[in-house]
Amino acid sequence: MPDAALERFLDGVQGRAVQMATFALSDRDAALDVVQDAMLAWLSRYGNRPSQEWAPLFWRVLQNRIRDRWRRRQVQRRLFSWLGLGNDAGAEAVETLADLSGGADPARQLDDERFRAALHSALRELPLRQQQAFLLRHIEGLDTAATAHALGIREGSVKSHLHRAVQHLQQRLEAYR
Amino acid sequence: MNHDDDLERLLQRSRRVLDAETALRPEERRRLARARQQPPHRPAPFYGGVAVAAALLVAVLLWPSAPPQPLPLQLAALAADEFELLFDHGEVLEGANDSDFIAWALTEAGR
Numbered sequence: 001m002p003d004a005a006l007e008r009f010l011d012g013v014q015g016r017a018v019q020m021a022t023f024a025l026s027d028r029d030a031a032l033d034v035v036q037d038a039m040l041a042w043l044s045r046y047g048n049r050p051s052q053e054w055a056p057l058f059w060r061v062l063q064n065r066i067r068d069r070w071r072r073r074q075v076q077r078r079l080f081s082w083l084g085l086g087n088d089a090g091a092e093a094v095e096t097l098a099d100l101s102g103g104a105d106p107a108r109q110l111d112d113e114r115f116r117a118a119l120h121s122a123l124r125e126l127p128l129r130q131q132q133a134f135l136l137r138h139i140e141g142l143d144t145a146a147t148a149h150a151l152g153i154r155e156g157s158v159k160s161h162l163h164r165a166v167q168h169l170q171q172r173l174e175a176y177r
Numbered sequence: 178m179n180h181d182d183d184l185e186r187l188l189q190r191s192r193r194v195l196d197a198e199t200a201l202r203p204e205e206r207r208r209l210a211r212a213r214q215q216p217p218h219r220p221a222p223f224y225g226g227v228a229v230a231a232a233l234l235v236a237v238l239l240w241p242s243a244p245p246q247p248l249p250l251q252l253a254a255l256a257a258d259e260f261e262l263l264f265d266h267g268e269v270l271e272g273a274n275d276s277d278f279i280a281w282a283l284t285e286a287g288r
Contacts, residue, residue: 010213079235176190
């Protein structure tokens with residue numbers, strides 16, 4: 001059983017982890033599976049490491065698990081598509097449990113909801129690496145070096161992925177500037 | 178308002194939206210908490226070659242009357258996915274000729 005500090009750490013990162021996995025896999029249940037696997041692998045391998053190493057190691061383990069599951073789904077999807085069997089779960093929306101309205105202004109609420117839908121759509125359209133780099137760097141707030149470590153690639157590659165991801169989002173969200 | 182301000186506002190708004198969506202449902206929180214109490218298990222390994230071979234076998238056994246796309250194209254698409262994941266360093270060189278990218282990378286380095 002993990003100790004209290006480890007539990008607090010995992011409680012703090014699990015929401016973002018599920019969100020990232022859901023964007024990559026378009027499947028909430030699969031995302032929960034991946035996060036569960038990542039947590040267990042991280043606990044068994046790195047739970048005894050100093051606490052300052054926890055976050056980078058956790059994001060690394062999680063991104064590897066997401067990538068593995070994503071590959072499996074690509075194989076499944078292509079096979080089922082070739083066989084003419086419908087196996088595309090579609091773009092399952094990332095869960096929204098928070099009230100984004102921030103008030104009773106209906107016009108503002110509608111604009112926020114449209115922006116949210118456009119943002120989700122634009123993020124799901126990104127290639128996996130670009131999506132992971134963007135979420136880690138700009139949403140989770142890791143620096144470029146930590147993002148590179150989490151993805152197992154060089155910092156130059158992270159910058160390239162981020163540049164492309166941001167360009168794509170700017171184009172797709174042009175109407176909300 | 179300049180381009181950088183626009184971008185920063187877009188990123189801030191995106192962060193606000195996504196930060197507000199990280200809450201898990203109670204049953205999801207319980208599921209993850211319960212899983213953490215279990216002894217670790219090893220997930221089934223994924224062998225790409227075996228999966229492709231099995232896919233071919235199933236495809237031959239279940240050959241549909243009118244497949245929507247030839248298998249070689251599907252396999253080529255899979256190979257392209259793998260290529261993107263494994264050889265993404267090439268994009269750095271590609272970006273070296275892109276003045277927008279260079280300007281952005283310099284800004285990023287200063288953050």
